Amino acid sequence: MDLVINGKPVSVDVDPRVSLLDLLRERLDLPGTKKGCNQGACGACTVLVDGERILSCLGLAVQYEGRSVTTVEGLAEDGSLHRLQQAFIDHDGFQCGYCTPGQICSAIGMAAEARRGLPSFVTADLDGDPVPLSGEEVRERMSGNLCRCGAYNGIVAAITETFAEDVR
Known part of the structure; x- marks a missing residue:
């Protein structure tokens, strides 16, 4: 099976029953997910698949053949953290850090959805323009990412600071 992981082509033999999550963690040594x-x-x-957020535990690796997968390890460029990674640090958007890679990948995908004008349950204006990422909008759109430590205030602050200007 051939796919692109964090910008690099990868060929791997994989049992058709292996999840994308297990392929990333156990076969490709990418423990961030x-x-x-x-x-x-x-x-x-x-993780992000072709720029869209997906839950890697629910998909079989073979479903993503020929696709581009980005994990938290693939977000940094030229030795510098992605601006959202830095914002999580600046806003104390984590405590134990276990959920942080998923939160960050989800937020990047979520911001792209908002830029495309995809509404959420709380979106007031459904005209298809980019959706401004208010705190309420971010909380709704990120509701599928749980943090046992309760670092939500820092997470929301990091996301809104990073992407607020992107979707106006």
């Missing part, structure tokens, strides 16, 4: 519930309920395993 976390196994939380392994049932799609917590968001710890969120």
Whole structure:
């Protein structure tokens, strides 16, 4: 099977029953993507596939053949953290850090959805323009990513600071 992981082509033989999460963690040594519930309920395993957020525990690796997968390890460029990674540090958007990779990947995908004008349950204006990422909008859109430590205020602050100007 051939796919692109964090910008690099990868060829791997994989049992068709292996999840994308297990391929990333166990075969490709990318431990940033976390196994939380392994049932799609917590968001710890969120990665980007062709720029869209997915729960890697719910998909079989073979489903993503020929696709581009980005994990938290692939977000930094030229030795510098992604601006959202830095914002999580600046706003204390984590405590134990277990959910952080999934939160960050999910937020990047979520911001792209808002730029495309995809509404959420709380979106007031449904005209298809980019959706401003207010705190309420971010909380709704990120509700599938759980943090047992309760670092939500820092997470929301990091996301809104990073992407507020992107979607106006």
